[in-house]
Amino acid sequence: MTITLRLENIGIILVEPQIPENIGSVARAMFNMGIERLSLVRPKNCDLSRVLKTATGPSIEIVEKMDVHDELLRAIGPYGWVVGTTARLGANRPALTNPRELAAELSSISRQNRVALVFGPEDRGLSNEHLRYCHTTATIPAAGFSSLNLAQAVMVFCYEIFLASREPGAKAVPRLADKFELEGMYDHLRDVLEKIGFLDPQNPEHWMLNIRRFLSRLPLRAREVRVIRGVCRQIDWYTGRLEELQDRDRSG
16 A cells, blocks of 8 residues: 655644643654654643653653754744644634544645644643644534543544555645745735735734735745745835935935
């Protein structure tokens, strides 16, 4: 059977995990499903003696190799596709996919791109600020109370991804721009759109969120990000030139 989804390109990122035992249980769930990249962002308590109580066996190696970061952007920077998981839904945080549909999509994306699944703190999940960095959001359908234990939620996603890795996939998606490249582009876009008066100065983040959602539907490659930034630089030059001419007119 041809394996198309590359498990080695899948990473799990835990944002501000609070319970060390949950970190160990996540590592064990990942190991069972063949996923080995684990990163933590500002863990509230990373007592390794407690982490290792639930990691146990071969999954201890995942804990030994995990990365720890002081901010989310540093953790997701090398990834070309970032998925935010959430149980809380609303106008600003729609559920765009579920674990099974996501796993099917990753068959083609993961061939040439690293993919991050981001999970929030146990008590409140990911914030809107966290989710704005994500290409898409996913939720686990539930019959009743929608909030799951952190390790349970990770296991559900990892299980679906593992099953998808055993099925033939679609044509591979070429290498996408990573989050470092994308966030540089979004910062540049915001500066330019403020200069030309496109963004509402009272609520610029609302409009930028819409732009992010629109561009996330079109997985951008690195060279396409460079094209957009080239347009931004040209607008920068043009608006700067207009300001120079206006200053001359006023001084003349």
